[in-house]
Amino acid sequence: MLRMSDLLERLRERGWRLTAQRRVVAEVLDGDHVHLTADEVHARAAERLPEISRATVYNTLRELVHRGEVLEVSTDGRAKRYDPNAHRPHHHLLCARCGSIRDVHPTGDPLANLPAAQSFGFTVLEAEVTYRGICPDCAA
Amino acid sequence: MLRMSDLLERLRERGWRLTAQRRVVAEVLDGDHVHLTADEVHARAAERLPEISRATVYNTLRELVHRGEVLEVSTDGRAKRYDPNAHRPHHHLLCARCGSIRDVHPTGDPLANLPAAQSFGFTVLEAEVTYRGICPDCAA
DNA sequence: ATAGATGCAAATGTTTTGCACAGCA
DNA sequence: TGCTGTGCAAAACATTTGCATCTAT
Numbered sequence: 001m002l003r004m005s006d007l008l009e010r011l012r013e014r015g016w017r018l019t020a021q022r023r024v025v026a027e028v029l030d031g032d033h034v035h036l037t038a039d040e041v042h043a044r045a046a047e048r049l050p051e052i053s054r055a056t057v058y059n060t061l062r063e064l065v066h067r068g069e070v071l072e073v074s075t076d077g078r079a080k081r082y083d084p085n086a087h088r089p090h091h092h093l094l095c096a097r098c099g100s101i102r103d104v105h106p107t108g109d110p111l112a113n114l115p116a117a118q119s120f121g122f123t124v125l126e127a128e129v130t131y132r133g134i135c136p137d138c139a140a
Numbered sequence: 141m142l143r144m145s146d147l148l149e150r151l152r153e154r155g156w157r158l159t160a161q162r163r164v165v166a167e168v169l170d171g172d173h174v175h176l177t178a179d180e181v182h183a184r185a186a187e188r189l190p191e192i193s194r195a196t197v198y199n200t201l202r203e204l205v206h207r208g209e210v211l212e213v214s215t216d217g218r219a220k221r222y223d224p225n226a227h228r229p230h231h232h233l234l235c236a237r238c239g240s241i242r243d244v245h246p247t248g249d250p251l252a253n254l255p256a257a258q259s260f261g262f263t264v265l266e267a268e269v270t271y272r273g274i275c276p277d278c279a280a
Numbered sequence: 281a282t283a284g285a286t287g288c289a290a291a292t293g294t295t296t297t298g299c300a301c302a303g304c305a
Numbered sequence: 306t307g308c309t310g311t312g313c314a315a316a317a318c319a320t321t322t323g324c325a326t327c328t329a330t
Binding site for chain 2: 014032033040045072073074077093095096104105106107108110111113115116119120121122123124125126128129131132133134135136139140
Binding site: 195199 | 282294296297303304305
């Protein structure tokens with residue numbers, strides 16, 4: 001059963017101009033626990049569409065992030081990773097050794113832990129928790 | 141009353157080779173709510189010691205981070221910022237517009253919110269919360 | 281037809297590195 | 306004096322941008 005990814009379907013509905021390049025980027029990003037760097041996205045996209053350029057991948061990722069369809073995950077100095085699981089809120093578990101990432105769903109709302117008195121006049125919009133540790137592969 | 145910064149004092153005790161360059165880097169980083177980029181550290185250090193090189197600043201910062209004396213704070217794509225307040229645990233409030241940072245001390249232990257069942261085999265070492273919002277300056 | 285996406289290559293910004301020299305312990 | 310830090314410049318990455326060309330709508 002051929003099914004267009006949820007991502008593509010949603011984008012098409014919102015009048016996103018669909019091109020071959022954008023299609024493969026969206027396809028490459030489909031799935032759970034997918035956290036690729038821009039360069040990895042480009043490499044995988046190029047397997048199916050050899051002429052796709054890095055610039056287009058970067059542009060497309062930037063736009064997907066802007067539209068709230070993909071999450072940009074900072075990884076302590078390493079290249080950013082892109083997470084298609086943007087529709088359900090979650091946090092990240094980052095391997096301090098190899099940089100690999102897993103999605104996690106902690107209990108409780110971290111925002112609730114910041115007393116207003118500590119906001120320094122900021123309008124606080126969101127809280128993101130990064131758990132750091134050593135992944136099973138690196139521990140072995 | 142002339143007082144050597146706590147940072148310098150601690151480093152000297154641990155046999156850190158003290159040079160003019162390292163001294164100004166440590167001095168520039170002294171204080172609360174200090175979150176400078178490597179380049180800002182270099183600029184301020186160069187005011188007092190014009191011949192200091194960027195490489196030395198980067199090397200020094202890297203070593204301070206390694207020794208646990210300075211915290212490296214990721215800032216969503218912008219240049220990393222360095223936080224001398226590493227001896228007391230805290231989290232960060234980041235302005236999504238201008239990238240400025242404040243230290244905050246939320247209530248509760250975020251680590252406690254990650255059930256073991258969600259650790260994916262990781263040995264989880266720490267949890268860091270990044271609050272994102274708009275700072276008073278940017279809101280004005 | 282046309283607004284907008286693409287590819288290429290060059291520019292940008294950040295951080296690291298190689299190597300000869302200099303300076304702290 | 307000897308190890309180690311420093312400066313310089315170049316390299317290494319990650320990402321963005323300008324511009325001519327192409328294409329989905």
